[in-house]
Amino acid sequence: SQKIEQNSEALNIQEGKTATLTCNYTNYSPAYLQWYRQDPGRGPVFLLLIRENEKEKRKERLKVTFDTTLKQSLFHITASQPADSATYLCARWGPGTASKLTFGTGTRLQVTL
Amino acid sequence: GAVVSQHPSRVICKSGTSVKIECRSLDFQATTMFWYRQFPKQSLMLMATSNEGSKATYEQGVEKDKFLINHASLTLSTLTVTSAHPEDSSFYICSALSGASTDTQYFGPGTRLTVL
Numbered sequence: 001s002q003k004i005e006q007n008s009e010a011l012n013i014q015e016g017k018t019a020t021l022t023c024n025y026t027n028y029s030p031a032y033l034q035w036y037r038q039d040p041g042r043g044p045v046f047l048l049l050i051r052e053n054e055k056e057k058r059k060e061r062l063k064v065t066f067d068t069t070l071k072q073s074l075f076h077i078t079a080s081q082p083a084d085s086a087t088y089l090c091a092r093w094g095p096g097t098a099s100k101l102t103f104g105t106g107t108r109l110q111v112t113l
Numbered sequence: 114g115a116v117v118s119q120h121p122s123r124v125i126c127k128s129g130t131s132v133k134i135e136c137r138s139l140d141f142q143a144t145t146m147f148w149y150r151q152f153p154k155q156s157l158m159l160m161a162t163s164n165e166g167s168k169a170t171y172e173q174g175v176e177k178d179k180f181l182i183n184h185a186s187l188t189l190s191t192l193t194v195t196s197a198h199p200e201d202s203s204f205y206i207c208s209a210l211s212g213a214s215t216d217t218q219y220f221g222p223g224t225r226l227t228v229l
Contacts, residue, residue, distance in 0.1 A: 032216065034217070036220075041204075041223065041225070042222055042223060043117075043119075043206045043208075043220035043221050043222045043223045044157070044206075044220045045220070046217055046218070046219065046220075049216065049217060089156065089157070093216065100147065100159055100162060101147075101159070101218060102159075103156040103157045103158075104156060105155070105156045106156055
């Protein structure tokens with residue numbers, strides 16, 4: 001079956017540190033992966049998209065990498081703040097031209113003072 | 114830009130009644146809309162994909178007669194949960210694809226359905 005797994009259900013880090021979240025997938029390699037933030041009781045908010053031919057993408061304090069050999073994407077938040085506390089979801093498109101997203105289970109990030 | 118709204122944000126209903134949830138793209142035309150369901154501490158599960166003017170495509174295991182989807186215009190899709198039961202209680206989220214950007218889904222804020 002097509003799986004997309006986020007290894008940590010929860011991650012606790014101190015303010016100012018870099019949070020690193022992992023997303024692993026099986027079977028087919030997606031053309032791209034997406035990362036979303038979800039706050040409790042709210043819909044996901046799109047953060048970043050990285051394509052299979054891109055090794056790394058950045059947006060302000062966020063950085064995403066995509067390793068098609070390892071079938072893994074890493075999501076980094078540098079200089080983390082308590083306001084970054086949320087659940088972060090990775091998602092992949094497909095398979096093929098199928099226009100639908102499959103989401104990972106999410107990692108709940110807690111940034112403490 | 115790319116704002117998607119849902120109405121209502123939360124609804125409580127009695128078992129056996131039907132509930133309609135609206136999803137609107139406010140500042141763009143959505144060629145395709147998606148409906149997801151999310152149970153507590155679980156990820157989003159795709160229920161169906163709807164394209165304006167055509168029948169929705171349902172994921173395996175989702176009853177199309179129970180979850181009626183209508184995508185009558187490029188800015189509005191509705192999900193009707195018919196004869197709701199307590200096990201249908203969940204967080205329902207819609208998303209929309211714009212014609213301009215076919216690889217990014219914009220999500221609504223979700224609708225919390227509680228069936229008593």
